[in-house]
Amino acid sequence: MQRKRELTFLENLYVPEIVRGLVLTSRHFFGNLFIHTAHLVGLMKNRSAAVTFQYPEQKRPLAPRLRTRHRLTVREEGTPRCVGCMLCETVCPAKCITIVAGEHPDPNVEKYPVRFDIDLGVCVYCGYCVEVCPEDAIRMDTEILDIAAYSRQAMKLDIHELMDPKLRKPVPECTLKFPHQCRVHKPVLPEAPQQRSDLPAVVSRNEPPGPMVGSWEAVYGKKD
Amino acid sequence: MIAALVFADIGIKLALAGIVFFGVLNLAGLHTWVERKQSAIMQDRIGANRASIFGIKLFGLFHPLADAIKMFFKEDFIPANGDRLLHTLAPFLSVFFALVAFAGIPFGDRLMVGGRAINLQVAGIYIGILYIFAMLSLGVYGVILAGFSSRNNYALLGSLRATAQMISYEIALGLSIIGLVMIFSTMDLQQMVRAQGGDFSRWLPGIGRWIPMWGIFLQPVAFFVFLTAALAETKRVPFDLPEGESEIIGYFVEYSGMKFGLFFMTDFIETVLVACLATTLFFGGWQVPYLHPDGFHFPWGATAAVGHLVYVGLGIASFSLKVLAFCWLFMAIRWTLPRFRYDQLMKLGWIYLFPIALVNVLVTAGILAFLGARG
Numbered sequence: 001m002q003r004k005r006e007l008t009f010l011e012n013l014y015v016p017e018i019v020r021g022l023v024l025t026s027r028h029f030f031g032n033l034f035i036h037t038a039h040l041v042g043l044m045k046n047r048s049a050a051v052t053f054q055y056p057e058q059k060r061p062l063a064p065r066l067r068t069r070h071r072l073t074v075r076e077e078g079t080p081r082c083v084g085c086m087l088c089e090t091v092c093p094a095k096c097i098t099i100v101a102g103e104h105p106d107p108n109v110e111k112y113p114v115r116f117d118i119d120l121g122v123c124v125y126c127g128y129c130v131e132v133c134p135e136d137a138i139r140m141d142t143e144i145l146d147i148a149a150y151s152r153q154a155m156k157l158d159i160h161e162l163m164d165p166k167l168r169k170p171v172p173e174c175t176l177k178f179p180h181q182c183r184v185h186k187p188v189l190p191e192a193p194q195q196r197s198d199l200p201a202v203v204s205r206n207e208p209p210g211p212m213v214g215s216w217e218a219v220y221g222k223k224d
Numbered sequence: 225m226i227a228a229l230v231f232a233d234i235g236i237k238l239a240l241a242g243i244v245f246f247g248v249l250n251l252a253g254l255h256t257w258v259e260r261k262q263s264a265i266m267q268d269r270i271g272a273n274r275a276s277i278f279g280i281k282l283f284g285l286f287h288p289l290a291d292a293i294k295m296f297f298k299e300d301f302i303p304a305n306g307d308r309l310l311h312t313l314a315p316f317l318s319v320f321f322a323l324v325a326f327a328g329i330p331f332g333d334r335l336m337v338g339g340r341a342i343n344l345q346v347a348g349i350y351i352g353i354l355y356i357f358a359m360l361s362l363g364v365y366g367v368i369l370a371g372f373s374s375r376n377n378y379a380l381l382g383s384l385r386a387t388a389q390m391i392s393y394e395i396a397l398g399l400s401i402i403g404l405v406m407i408f409s410t411m412d413l414q415q416m417v418r419a420q421g422g423d424f425s426r427w428l429p430g431i432g433r434w435i436p437m438w439g440i441f442l443q444p445v446a447f448f449v450f451l452t453a454a455l456a457e458t459k460r461v462p463f464d465l466p467e468g469e470s471e472i473i474g475y476f477v478e479y480s481g482m483k484f485g486l487f488f489m490t491d492f493i494e495t496v497l498v499a500c501l502a503t504t505l506f507f508g509g510w511q512v513p514y515l516h517p518d519g520f521h522f523p524w525g526a527t528a529a530v531g532h533l534v535y536v537g538l539g540i541a542s543f544s545l546k547v548l549a550f551c552w553l554f555m556a557i558r559w560t561l562p563r564f565r566y567d568q569l570m571k572l573g574w575i576y577l578f579p580i581a582l583v584n585v586l587v588t589a590g591i592l593a594f595l596g597a598r599g
Contacts, residue, residue, distance in 0.1 A: 018560075018561065021560045022560050029262065032268060049265070049268075050264075
């Protein structure tokens with residue numbers, strides 16, 4: 001522990017110490033001003049004059065192991081790698097994953113998700129789903145950090161957004177060919193139920209399923 | 225004919241006042257930008273750079289504009305039990321006394337236009353120093369009225385702190401310039417600046433010709449006392465106990481909108497005023513080293529003739545440059561030093577600055593008497 005030290009005579013005079021402080025701040029000032037000026041004429045672009053990041057335009061470099069928003073990895077033909085084994089839904093400590101499995105036409109695959117929802121408002125970003133997945137079907141490497149929404153409903157991701165991290169709400173149109181419960185072909189956000197103000201809010205975790213859309217013929221072509 | 229001359233005189237005075245107000249108010253407004261930008265660059269940041277007009281950002285120079293618009297459109301709040309008249313009057317008093325003090329500052333030499341000599345000073349008062357210090361002292365009224373009329377204990381305490389601080393430091397401030405008044409034997413700032421045009425060749429043969437006879441070389445100790453006391457007068461860090469915006473509450477708690485903005489402006493106007501005073505008293509005002517009315521007389525013997533308009537222009541440029549340099553220095557000090565504790569503040573004012581200024585006056589008087597006796 002640093003105990004309070006007696007000041008030396010020079011330090012007691014204040015003025016030399018004040019000058020020392022001014023020299024330090026002025027050195028930063030003129031050094032940074034020089035680099036800023038050099039940037040204006042297009043020089044020294046490799047040296048930054050500030051330690052700050054101009055956030056929306058300039059993103060911080062992220063660590064490769066950082067867990068960011070989830071995505072579902074995709075097979076070559078455009079179907080999810082997920083085999084609907086429910087391990088992630090089971091391991092999830094926040095219970096934010098909802099999977100409805102369907103039968104895959106390929107007997108080697110057996111199952112696939114008809115519906116795969118993650119509620120980001122509940123997710124704790126623990127990464128257990130990624131760890132537990134035997135198929136490498138879910139990853140948290142989208143580098144999407146700016147997750148914000150005006151309602152709880154809008155915090156819920158469905159299979160469209162999970163398979164294509166570039167999609168943003170409201171998802172404009174469904175491009176998934178395989179049969180799935182589609183929220184795009186129906187109104188994405190169901191009308192909020194009328195809530196009486198004198199009662200505690202009731203938040204439904206699961207929305208009603210959307211209609212089944214798509215066909216395996218569209219993915220694999222007509223069987224002979 | 226006489227009426228025309230009188231009107232011409234009035235016109236000239238109004239023009240001078242306009243020029244001074246234009247310069248001072250713009251500089252004070254720009255201070256809000258300088259404050260953000262300079263502190264940012266000092267601390268390895270970028271600073272305000274988002275305000276844009278049609279995509280033109282201009283290093284964030286539109287931020288003062290945005291601030292002013294915001295201030296005007298905010299609610300103008302007067303506390304329910306506050307004194308409506310005094311509460312409204314206080315910020316105007318503050319800014320008024322800070323602004324009128326500039327009348328005494330000479331910003332250039334005599335300008336000869338069409339056979340008429342225009343003194344580049346709004347009011348050629350022959351007790352200019354007293355006038356400026358009187359106006360600085362009257363600024364306390366704005367502060368104490370603001371705290372008193374708000375009907376808020378914290379505001380009142382803040383204004384008491386401010387008053388105590390300003391009065392304490394005015395004594396050191398006043399004493400620090402007595403030495404200069406004795407040396408130049410005048411209270412007229414224009415005279416004082418003119419007297420700083422000489423050099424030290426009379427007393428220091430050899431290098432004396434290189435050193436202009438500026439106040440800082442005549443009174444170096446007084447300069448430091450003046451600088452410290454003047455910083456305290458502006459009520460900014462490290463002497464910002466009256467407001468202490470980060471934790472203790474200041475005298476303008478109950479102010480909002482442009483009235484708060486006026487107090488804010490007053491601080492910046494006083495900073496500019498103090499920079500002008502330091503320049504005028506200690507850094508030769510509008511004097512350019514080695515420049516005399518007929519041109520440059522360099523100490524190595526070279527001379528360069530200079531026209532009258534160029535001479536006056538160089539003087540004004542020199543004055544502005546020095547003022548800007550002081551503004552930069554004050555800003556650098558503001559962003560370098562932490563705030564004093566209240567007892568440290570009072571101790572610095574009464575136990576260090578006041579006696580130092582007194583001793584400085586005595587020593588100056590002794591030296592002057594000695595030199596006078598020698599002839």
